[in-house]
Amino acid sequence: MNEKIDIKDVTPVKIHKPSNSGDSSAYPARSRIYVRAVEGMLENIRRFFGLIFLGVFALIPWLQYNGNQAVLLDIGEQRFNIFAMTLWPQDLTILAYIFIVSAFALFFITTFAGRVWCGFMCPQTTWTFIYIWFEEKIEGSRNKRMKLDQRKMDADKFFRKTLKHFSWVSVALLTSITFVGYFTPIDSLFVDFFTFDVSFWAGFSVIFFTVCTYGNAGYMREIMCTHMCPYARFQSAMFDKDTFTVAYNPERGEKRGPRSRKVTQEQLQEKGLGDCIDCNLCVQVCPTGIDIRNGLQYECINCGACVDACNGVMDKMGYDKGLISFTSEHQLAGGTTKIVRPKLIGYAVVLLVMTSLLVFDIYSRVPLEIDIIKDRNSLYRETNQGLIENVYTLKLLNKSQQDRTFKVSISGLESGNYVGVSEVQVRGGEVYTLPISVTSDPYALTEEITEFKFHVQTQDENGEIIKIEETTKFIFTDV
Known part of the structure; x- marks a missing residue:
């Protein structure tokens, strides 16, 4: 009980905040931040990454692959076309791996270099600086903008404010159409939107994201970073004394x-x-x-x-x-920074493992799938030849972007006979519905429910055989 406890001075420092508007309430009104233009190496780097990000964002929806939009995240059809790969709801693990890899890449970078994602690549930051650039070009430098806002409305102020907001809305509209173009064909979207022939949800989405972009980058700005973005709140958990x-x-x-x-x-x-x-x-x-x-x-x-x-x-x-x-x-503090440290190594190892799993999942992904639907109106029926018949509907899914020929067969059912079309052509990224039936001699059936398999095979671009199989049940209750 006589041991001394070291006391650490935690006296808070006075942090600069924008001046209040004179309201002494508990929640004073937010005053505007007038950002001054700056030149330097880091500003050039930020502009470079911003231009790269904008270029990639604007270019990707316009790319074509095999005559189709290369990247089209079609939510209505429940499929994501990404160049030669089509992701379906069954490929949820790939999407999960992509999000996990992105998260751990962010954690790794944050542990090493702090919030550089926010400062150099975050869309909120990029569009905010774009809007500030329009402010500077139209309304002038920081001091001129402050004086302009203090002036009473006149012709010059009205013209400058109108031109600024027109520029902001134009950028927001182009951004919104480009973003929605990731989810609906962008070539027709541009024409349909400006000719008022767009569908309700596409038009609503464009207007909604236009308002969001205009509000976030034009007015909310730092509020998104300080009050709404969760990353600002939990980033300290990844910082240590060696974080840059x-x-x-x-x-x-x-x-x-x-x-x-x-x-x-x-x-x-x-x-x-x-x-x-x-x-x-x-x-x-x-x-x-x-x-x-x-x-x-x-x-x-x-x-x-x-x-x-x-x-x-x-x-x-x-x-x-x-x-x-x-x-x-x-x-x-006068020491040296440890680049290699346990936390950074841990994030790197997890990132490597998750990236490997993502690559393996994509590499081992079979470009076809079969879904078997048993006819529930009639469990079975007896044919004119005295055979027992079960009816099925096969959903043949071609996950690739190329047209393929699928061959269907069965195995595991004694005296079983496949009745229907056994070879079909399925277009790339399409689901083919194939109604078929399977018959069997009732004297060969020893159980009420007999399991057997459907086999589907096709060839890839290199001529290699790709096979999948799915187990289902043959029903006959009068055994």
Whole structure:
């Protein structure tokens, strides 16, 4: 009981927030964040990835494969066409593996480099910066936009605001049509929508996602990242002291304060000043409106805008770059960052295992399937020849994108005879309904229910035989 307990100072720091509108209620109104433009290496990288992401997103629905849309996620027909592969509800494991691999890839990247997905590839961030770009081009720089909003409505303000919102709606509409084009043929969607000949659900979806894109990127912006996205809340569970994230170096920057460029390092030391000149540019360029100098905050999306802004100031002042940088807690404390560590290895191993299972599942996937439906109106009947007949409906599913010839046969039923068409042509990605019947000599049936098998075989593009079999039951109750 006499042992001392170490006490850790957890005094909260004051975090920068957008100023309130004067409402002193418990839930004050949110004020707008005016994001300042920034140039730098990380900004160029973010733009590069943004352009790649936009290009891939816009191009994929227009690709053609074997005369059809290469990627078409047809929910109505319950099939997903992805180039040469067609996924059906029976292929749920492949979709599950894809989501699991994506999740663990995100966990791995987050553990290593923080929230870089949010800052460089997230659609919300990408479209937000696109909308901010239109703001800058139409309404001007940050200070000009602030002054414009403070002005009373006049012809110039009305024109600029109208042009800005028209641009926002246009981007949102093109985005929405492209997105819906993943689920319905995009070539006809563009024509039908603008000629008011589109189906109800396709038109509703386009309008719905247009409103969502316009609202999210135009108005909600950082609210999506700070209040609605669950990733911001549980990301800390993946962080450790070796995770690279955007951070401010207080040992080098404090005590902060303005100064002239002509002030020498000796004079700075005499005044007790660090390298931070307290210009607040790091706050002005932040899309979520935080002050990175207050430490790691869940609102930070690791876009690196504050890094570029601070490096630009350091260049002008003649100081070394890196006052704000992608670094780890260990490195800030004067230690070294451990790249290879148990948590990162664990995520890498699980990611490798799940990726291997996904590849194996796709590789071992049989491009055909059979579903047997027993006629329930009559369990069996006796033919004119005295044979017992059971009627079935076969659903032959061609999972490939090529037309194939399916051959059907039976086995395991003594004196059993297949009655019906035994060879059919099934188009790629189609389900063929084949009604058939099976007969047997009643004296050969020793049980009321006899199990036997249907066999279906076809050839792939290389001439190799592909076979599947399905067990069903033959019923005769007068045994």
